[in-house]
Every structure is written in C-alpha cells, then in structure tokens.
Amino acid sequence: MSTPESWAVRRARLLDRFHARAARFGRASNAFTSQPEPRTIGSYGRGRQLCDGNFLFAGYHVVAKDTAIWDLAMPDEAFETEAHGFLWLDDLAAAGDTLARAKAQDWTHRWIKRHGRGSGPGWAPDLTGRRLMRWINHAILLLNGQDRDVSRAFFRTLSAQTTFLARRWHTAEPGLPRFEALCGLIYASLSLARMDRHVGPASQALARECAERIDAQGGIPTRNPEELLEVFTLLTWCMDALVEAGLPLAPEHQAAIERIAPTLRSLRHADGGLARFHGGGRGIEGRLDQALATSGVKQMRHTGLSMGFVRLAHGRTSVIVDAAAPPSGEQSLNAHASTLAFELTSGRRPLIVNCGSGASFGANWRRAGRATPSHSTLSLEGYSSSRLGGSGFIAGRRTELLLETPQDVVCNRPEEGPTAVAVLSHDGFEPTHGLTHVRRLELATDGRGLVGDDSLSAVTRVNERQLALALDQSPGTGIRFHIRFHLHPDVRADLDMGGKAVSMMLKSEEVWIFRFTGPAQLSLGPSVFLEKGRMAPRASKQIVLTGDAHEVATHIGWTLSKAQDTPSGIRDTALEEELAADRT
Numbered sequence: 096m097s098t099p100e101s102w103a104v105r106r107a108r109l110l111d112r113f114h115a116r117a118a119r120f121g122r123a124s125n126a127f128t129s130q131p132e133p134r135t136i137g138s139y140g141r142g143r144q145l146c147d148g149n150f151l152f153a154g155y156h157v158v159a160k161d162t163a164i165w166d167l168a169m170p171d172e173a174f175e176t177e178a179h180g181f182l183w184l185d186d187l188a189a190a191g192d193t194l195a196r197a198k199a200q201d202w203t204h205r206w207i208k209r210h211g212r213g214s215g216p217g218w219a220p221d222l223t224g225r226r227l228m229r230w231i232n233h234a235i236l237l238l239n240g241q242d243r244d245v246s247r248a249f250f251r252t253l254s255a256q257t258t259f260l261a262r263r264w265h266t267a268e269p270g271l272p273r274f275e276a277l278c279g280l281i282y283a284s285l286s287l288a289r290m291d292r293h294v295g296p297a298s299q300a301l302a303r304e305c306a307e308r309i310d311a312q313g314g315i316p317t318r319n320p321e322e323l324l325e326v327f328t329l330l331t332w333c334m335d336a337l338v339e340a341g342l343p344l345a346p347e348h349q350a351a352i353e354r355i356a357p358t359l360r361s362l363r364h365a366d367g368g369l370a371r372f373h374g375g376g377r378g379i380e381g382r383l384d385q386a387l388a389t390s391g392v393k394q395m396r397h398t399g400l401s402m403g404f405v406r407l408a409h410g411r412t413s414v415i416v417d418a419a420a421p422p423s424g425e426q427s428l429n430a431h432a433s434t435l436a437f438e439l440t441s442g443r444r445p446l447i448v449n450c451g452s453g454a455s456f457g458a459n460w461r462r463a464g465r466a467t468p469s470h471s472t473l474s475l476e477g478y479s480s481s482r483l484g485g486s487g488f489i490a491g492r493r494t495e496l497l498l499e500t501p502q503d504v505v506c507n508r509p510e511e512g513p514t515a516v517a518v519l520s521h522d523g524f525e526p527t528h529g530l531t532h533v534r535r536l537e538l539a540t541d542g543r544g545l546v547g548d549d550s551l552s553a554v555t556r557v558n559e560r561q562l563a564l565a566l567d568q569s570p571g572t573g574i575r576f577h578i579r580f581h582l583h584p585d586v587r588a589d590l591d592m593g594g595k596a597v598s599m600m601l602k603s604e605e606v607w608i609f610r611f612t613g614p615a616q617l618s619l620g621p622s623v624f625l626e627k628g629r630m631a632p633r634a635s636k637q638i639v640l641t642g643d644a645h646e647v648a649t650h651i652g653w654t655l656s657k658a659q660d661t662p663s664g665i666r667d668t669a670l671e672e673e674l675a676a677d678r679t
Contacts, residue, residue, distance in 0.1 A: 107266055111220075115213030118258040123251050124287040129339070133232040134332050135185045136379050141628055142190025145183055146198060149630070152177040154457040156630055164202050165209060172216070179206075179217030181226040188233050196236055203230070203237050204245055211252040213259075220263045221272035223256050224279025228332070231286050254290065257283040261293045264300065270308060270315065271322050277301045278329040285336045294342065301333065302345035313354035314402030316426040318419070320362045321375030323402065324383055327355045331389040356392035359383065361401035362415060364440040370404065370415040371438065373422065374429035374452045376627050405506055407515035410542025411442040416534075417470075418506040418519050421481055427497035429454075432481035434501050434521045435534045436470035439545060439655065444601040445583040447471050447655070451625035456632055462495070464625050468579060473532050473549050476575035480523030480532070499526065514540055528574055529553045529561025530644065544656035549578050553647045566645060573643030578651060580609065580638040584624045588636050590617075597638050598658070606658040613651035615642035 144151065148160030153173035159166075164183070169175040187199040210217055217226065230237065230253060238246055257280065264276040277297055284293040308315060308326075315323050330352050337344055362370050367384060368377030403419025416437040422430040429452075439447040450469035453460025463469060467479035474480065485496040501523035509516050515538040524530040535548040551574075553562040565574060582588055582599065591598045597609040597619055611617060622637035640651055 111218050111263060111266070112213065114262045115218035115255075115259050117213075118255040118262070119212055119251070121255065121258040122289055123254040124257075124289045125247070125250050126288045127231075127234065127286050128288050128291075129286065133188065134335075135188075135229060135232050136382050136385065137185030137187070137189035138379070138628060139186075139189045139191075141183070142186035142188070142195055145187060146190060146192075146194050150178075151455070151628070151630060154453075154455050154461070163205055165205050175216055176219075176222065179210075179215065179226065180222045181229040184229040184233055188236055196239070199233065200237055200239075200241065204241075204248070207248050207252045211248065211255070213255070218259065220260060220267035220276035223260055224264070224267075224276040227253065227256050227260070227279040227283045231282060250287075253283065253287060257287060257290050257293065261297070264297070269304075270317065271326055273304055274301075274308075274326050274329050277304065278333045281333050282336055285340050285342075294337075294340075298333075298337065298342075298345055298348070301330075302347035305330070305345075305351035306347040309351040309354055311354070312400065312402060313351075313356070313358035316422055317373060317429060318403050318422050319373045319375040319429060320359075320369040320371075320402070320404075321378050323355060323362075324359060324369060324375075324378050324386065327352070327359060327390070328382060328386045330355070331386050335389060352390050353392050353394070356387060356390050357394045358401040359387065360395050361406045362404060363413075364415065364438065364445070365408070365411055365413040366440050366443045366445060368440075368445075371449050371451045372404070372417055372433055372436070373431050374454065376451060399508075400506060405508065405517050405519075407517060407536060407538040407545075408542075409515055409538050409540050412439065412538065412542030412545075414439050414515075414536065414538055414545060416506075416517060416519065416536065417472075418504065418517065420502070420504045420521075421497050421500050423497065423500060425496075427500075428494050430481075430497050431465045431470065432467045432479035432483075432497065432500075432523075433470040433472065434467075434480045434504060434523060435519050435532060436467075436472035437536065438471065441542075441601065441605055441607070441657075442603060444585065444603050444605065446586060446599065446601065446607060447580050448583050448624065450581055450623055452627070453625045453632070455627045455629075456625060460625060460632065465497075468577065469581070471580050472534070473551070473576055473578045475524055475528060475530075476577065478524065478527060480521060499523075514538060524551070525558060525561070528565040529558035530574070531558070539656075544654060546652075546654050548650060548652045550648060550650045551576060551644045552649075559647055562647065571643060573645030575641070575643055576649075578615070578640040578653075580655075581622050581624075582636045582638065584633040584635040586636070588619055588638070590619050606661045607655055608658055609638055609653065609655055611640055611651060611653040613642070614649065615640040615651050 150157040155170040155174050157167055164178055187195040260280040264280055267273040267276040277300055280297045284290045405416045405418040407414040414437055417433045436449055450464050453464035467474035481497045481500040483495040484498040501521040504521045507518045518535045520531055520533040522531050530551045531554050533550045537546045553559045585602045587600045589598055599607045618639045620637055620639055622635045623632040624635045625632050
C-alpha cells in the first residue's frame with residue numbers, strides 16, 4: 096500500500112520539476128572540451144540479461160523481450176527510479192556487441208524524447224548526477240553512427256541536466272545522493288563546453304561535504320562498506336577530472352580520499368571483495384582495486400577500528416568483524432542487526448559469510464536479511480541484537496529503522512604475541528534477558544585456523560535478576576540461543592565424525608574443518624546467499640550451534656581450521672577456468 100508523502104517531499108518534487116523544465120532555456124553546450132574516457136565498470140552478465148529482455152531492478156524481475164525500457168509496466172516507484180539512474184548503461188557497454196550498442200542508443204535517445212524537457216521521475220539531483228556521468232562516460236557509444244539532430248538533442252539535454260544540478264544539488268539527501276549530485280555536476284561542467292562556470296562553486300561545495308560527511312577514521316554514518324566505496328570512487332573520478340583540467344584540488348577533497356583509502360583496504364577481503372555488512376555487497380568486480388590505484392594512497396590502517404570493523408589477517412586468510420554499534424536514526428534505514436558478526440575468506444574463496452542485503456529481492460527478503468539470524472554470529476531465539484521498528488523512506492520505499500540497538504559495544508585488540516586476536520562484546524540482549532554477548536576470535540599466524548569462543552553472561556546483580564525473570568518466563572529449560580556460521584554457496588559441506596564436526600571443501604579444493612566444545616548441539620541446515628545482480632537468492636548452507644543458557648555464564652568454544660593435508664599455498668585451477676570463461 097502506498098504511503099502519503101509529506102508536504103516537504105511533495106514541495107521538493109514540485110521544485111525539481113519546475114527547475115528541470117526551466118533548465119532547458121539556459122545556455123546550451125554543443126561539444127565536449129575533451130574526449131571523455133569511460134571510468135565506470137559494468138557487468139557483462141547483466142548486459143546480456145538486458146539484451147535478452149530480463150530487467151532486474153529494485154527487487155523486481157520483469158521479462159519483456161524486444162521492449163524498450165521506458166515501455167515497461169513499471170512495478171513500483173523504486174524500479175522506475177533505478178531505471179532512470181542509467182546504471183544499466185554500464186552493463187550494456189560491458190556487453191559491447193552490436194545488439195547492446197543498439198539498445199543503449201535507442202533507450203537513451205528515447206529518454207531524451209520523452210523526458211528531456213523536464214518530465215518524469217528522473218529529474219532528482221542524485222539520479223541526474225548518476226545519469227550525467229554515465230552519458231558522458233559512454234558518449235562515444237551513444238553517438239557513434241548517429242545523425243546531427245540526435246547529437247544536437249543529446250548535448251542540449253546534457254546541458255539542461257547540468258544547469259538543473261547547479262540549481263538543485265543542495266536538495267539531495269546528505270551522503271551518497273549528494274556526492275552523486277555534486278560529482279555529476281563537476282564532471283559535466285569540466286567535460287562540456289560553456290559549462291565551466293559551475294566548476295568552482297561545485298568544487299567548494301564538494302569540499303564542504305567531504306569535511307562534514309567523512310569522519311576522522313575515513314568512514315560514513317551508514318557504516319555500509321559498499322556505499323563508502325561508491326563515495327570514494329566518485330571522489331577519485333572528480334580528482335582525476337580536476338587534475339586533468341589543470342585545476343586545483345581542495346585540501347578537504349584530498350584529505351577525504353586519504354582518510355577513506357586505508358579504511359577500504361581494511362574492509363577488503365583476501366579475494367579483493369568488500370565485507371558484506373549493513374546493506375552493502377562485495378562491490379562491482381574490479382571497482383575497489385581501480386579506485387584504490389587511482390587514489391595513489393598507499394597507507395594501510397594496521398590498528399584500531401575501520402568504520403567500526405576490525406580486520407584479522409594472516410597468510411591467505413582474512414577475517415572481518417562488525418565491532419561497533421550499528422547506525423542509528425535515519426542512517427539505520429539500510430542497516431543490519433549484525434553486531435559481532437564476522438566473515439572469513441581464504442585466498443580467493445569466501446568461506447564464512449553473512450546472507451547479505453535482500454533489497455534486490457523484495458521487501459520480505461530485505462527485512463529477513465537485516466535480522467541477526469542472517470549473520471554469522473549469536474542470536475537468541477526470537478530476538479535480534481537490534482530490533483526493527485519505526486519507519487522512513489529509502490529509494491522511494493517505506494522501510495524500518497533499527498531500534499533498541501546495543502549501547503555498549505567493546506573491542507579489545509591485545510598487541511602482544513604474534514597471533515591476531517580480538518575480544519568483543521555487546522549488550523544488545525541485556526534489556527530483554529540481562530545477557531551480554533562476548534566473542535573472542537584468534538587467527539593463527541599462518542592463517543590456517545581461527546579459534547573462537549562465544550559466551551552469554553549476566554555481568555551485574557541487576558542483570559542476574561533480569562535473567563532470572565526471563566528464565567521464569569521461558570517455556571523451556573533455558574534461554575535458547577543459536578550461533579550461526581553461514582557458508583558461501585560454493586562451499587560443499589558435510590557433517591563429519593558422527594555429527595560432531597563439519598568438513599567444508601572450497602572450489603579451490605581447500606578443506607576446512609569445524610569443531611566445537613561446550614553445551615550445544617551441532618546441525619547443518621539450509622541458508623541463502625543474497626547477491627545483487629542475481630535473478631533469485633542462491634541456496635547455501637549454515638552451521639548452527641544451538642544451546643540453552645540457564646546460568647549466569649554459558650561458554651561455547653569452536654574452531655575453523657584447514658585440514659592437515661591441505662597445503663598453505665594451493666593453485667586455484669577452478670578460479671582460472673572461471674576467469675577464462677568471463678574473458679570469452
């Protein structure tokens with residue numbers, strides 16, 4: 096059911112529409128000042144899907160072969176909004192064949208005819224900035240073989256969008272949407288003739304946003320690693336464009352890049368992908384490495400938290416843990432109840448993962464993906480470490496905030512000794528059960544083993560009374576808890592040693608063994624892997640330790656270790672075959 100918009104939202108839309116229509120009467124450009132080079136990276140697979148008539152946007156899969164994107168029956172506002180952002184243009188460019196080029200040209204020029212005069216939902220500052228960068232990046236693809244009238248209309252609409260952004264960028268939501276609007280304005284003003292008057296004001300505004308929105312640790316309030324990468328990528332694109340134009344880079348702009356780069360390196364797994372937390376995925380293949388290389392920043396953060404995450408790494412193994420309180424308020428609209436969850440990657444193969452964001456598969460999957468049971472950590476039966484409630488809007492959809500979040504999240508990193516150790520705790524279960532979750536993780540120096548310990552404790556007299564009350568109200572013998580370890584879909588897992596262990600084989604043929612000690616039951620059950628760009632969630636498995644807490648302290652120990660006959664260095668022939676297939 097649709098929800099009535101507030102007056103402020105309606106007013107902003109009316110003003111956007113007014114300025115969009117007025118912008119076409121401004122000064123127009125008729126050429127590029129320099130030959131634009133593509134900077135964006137698309138997906139060949141998604142490009143082929145689009146050519147075959149498969150449109151996957153905002154959790155909806157629409158099949159309509161030989162149908163222009165603007166002729167689709169739009170399932171909802173979020174689907175239509177995503178279409179107007181033109182990210183799909185990167186995918187068609189990645190496909191790169193004659194059919195993909197024809198669709199890219201046809202759909203873009205149809206948009207100009209239908210919406211170029213200021214109509215339609217695409218005239219929002221963030222969408223306009225996003226679209227401008229794609230049109231400029233792929234201008235050669237879009238104009239190749241086109242006649243003069245098409246080219247003239249293309250430049251006229253580019254100019255109108257640039258003028259619109261100059262007037263409306265400040266109305267974009269703070270964070271990624273505003274960075275998209277400002278960077279699109281800078282990019283277009285530098286690329287288009289007769290638009291350079293916008294560069295100075297836009298660069299100054301971007302500098303202010305860098306100072307205000309990027310914190311001292313190089314993080315953003317949403318704590319979404321993929322969103323941080325998108326912001327970082329935009330800043331590096333603008334840096335390159337300004338430098339190439341011989342213009343100075345604001346100190347705040349440069350400082351933001353220098354703060355973000357070490358943080359992204361800390362959030363980068365051994366396989367080159369990002370840790371999947373708070374609505375973010377692993378990132379578009381190659382974008383992280385490209386952005387880090389472009390930045391020129393070599394620094395690596397070795398100690399402390401990176402945007403609230405802690406990284407343990409040795410040998411070919413990386414472990415990344417959510418070690419801080421989740422975002423709050425409006426910043427939590429896309430956040431997850433993932434406190435103390437971790438992911439583990441061995442070489443180029445993920446082993447332990449979180450289910451990820453279900454946003455691209457609809458509202459129900461999105462909500463399920465945000466709950467604690469969808470993460471590799473401990474949860475109480477029926478309770479997440481943070482609760483969902485309240486409401487707000489994101490990408491045109493009503494969604495829930497995170498409420499009753501942990502207030503005291505602690506991470507200690509002992510420096511002595513050669514192993515990588517983290518001792519973490521949170522009080523998210525204290526208000527309801529009087530229990531604090533403590534997790535200790537220790538990664539061996541050779542990266543061949545991770546030793547973990549999870550405990551639930553009532554640490555004060557008040558907590559003990561809360562626990563006693565919760566036990567009185569519990570229908571069973573104690574407070575039921577589950578410690579989950581979600582496995583990547585490519586992992587083949589089987590119960591071993593009479594149900595006392597789990598053996599896991601990666602596609603690289605590495606073998607890992609899971610064992611545990613303490614009052615718990617081991618099971619191997621179904622799970623899902625929620626991955627953007629897929630038509631549906633991927634089936635996977637999860638290791639689950641289930642037990643009952645009925646005392647003031649309950650401890651469960653566990654280990655993840657490579658089998659003794661698995662070498663430390665192994666040639667991943669399966670990956671080589673996958674990469675060769677992608678290239679063809």
